[in-house]
Amino acid sequence: MVLKLSFACWDYDRFKAIEDGRVRPEGIELTFLNYRVEETFFRQLRFREFDVSELSLSSYVLTLNQDNPPFIALPVFASRYFRHQSMYINTNSGIKKPSDLRGKRIGSPEYQMTAPVWQRGIMEDEFGVPINSVEWFVGAIEPSPDERISKVWHSVPADVKITAIERGKNLSQMLADGELDAIFSATKPSSFDGKTITHLFPNFKEVEAEYYQRTKIFPIMHVIALKRDVYDANPWIAKVLQKAFEKAMDIGYEALEERAALRYMLPWLDDHYEETQRLFGEKKYWKDGFDENKHVLEKFLEYSFNQGLAKRKFKPEELFAPNTLESYVL
Template structure:
């Protein structure tokens, strides 16, 4: 009997072979639902709508705080991102270096969102800016009819200042107007394009991120693939089968990136970009790699930050995040 499952995920290049059916998980009829991440996260975390879905790494870790966690993950990471480039400042605030953020007002969409966890952790560990030394303001980056609220319940640690912005306000305009001094986010505020005094905290973010990777070997994980626990407990074999299918889909995504007879993507210097990326990331042929062992150090660092920032109730071990059958990286 074939197991019918729904799978909500954005149509990343590494998921295309799953979406179009070139890769079919053995024994599973997987219905691919192409939703943007905000919709997937909201519907899954609030209503548990999908059998399998992409989830925010931070939100998933927060669900493990619950007495009966609703999801269990596999070590497949559809989104990764260096986040130094998504720190923005108002130059009129007197910020010329990261250390100048101490005592400043920083806008973040949600305290618990994965990008912000990484950014706060990096600021404290690498630049000596403790989370207790700034004031955080939460809310929508751009104008919105609805206030931005956390998708997963959590508390704030002692000494950390977090204030929701008033209705009708948005962080992008507040940064331009000087009502806040910086934004840590996953997206670029529109005021970056309309106001000369809104710019990157790290103008040379590419070099900063390359140095960060050379020093830490961390390519920050943003999202994870999670299975509804009730589905997994009924058929635990599906975790490894899905991991294998996602590995095959990832392998097929590399071919168009490496194709040079004709350009698959509208990037005239794609070959140079790929060559440079491999050089900056230690000459690795495959710089985007799923699996547990290859990513254990990345997960350990994120879990350290999550706990220190008052989100995870205890410092989870990376092994606790995933189905046991997926802890070994053999997926052929």
């Protein structure tokens, strides 16, 4: 008997072999649904439409606040991203260095989004900008007929000021107009011009490289999660899916290493790939698995709790199906 499951996720290179069927989880028939992340997150968090899906790490942690959490994750990380490069400022706001953000007005699409959780934590840890030292504004980055609202309910700290922007406004234009001093986000605002609206860290590549070399943190953005009732009925699927994702990752690396013809539209892919390996100090730098990422998860969970999101400081192992926590050899 083959178990049929739906799997909603963007078509990442590391999952391509699962999408096209080169890797098939034993005993499972996966229907791959290629949706952009915002659609997947909204539909899964609001309506629980998929058996398996990509989820925001922050939103997933918030679901653990519930008495009966609806999902359980695998230590498989669909998206990772250094987020220093995704902090944008209006240069007319007098911001010359990160500590100048104290007392400023900062916009984010949602307070609970994973990217801003990392960004706020880094600002407090590394640059002395506590979350209660600025005023936060939440809403759509770009013009939208709909109001941007959080996909998951959450509380906010009493000493942190968070304001929803007016309907019809958007963070990108507010930054350009000087109504905001900065934006912490995942996406680049359309008002970015590299002059008036630019990066908080103009040399973000060097800053992020130094951050990694010092902390060994490659920030996790998204996890793969199962609906908990599907997992409870078939606990074996967690380990089988984990093994399939590991095989797909290996195939993704093979595509990066191919030199007979370019698989990706990057003329100097070989140089960039080797530079990244040197920075990380190892050939396979994008790693799934619990042990390899426990320190990254601990830091995120610390940030989530300190920022008033997680109801308590969860332990990393509480996030995942128990049978996926131990390393294994294929």
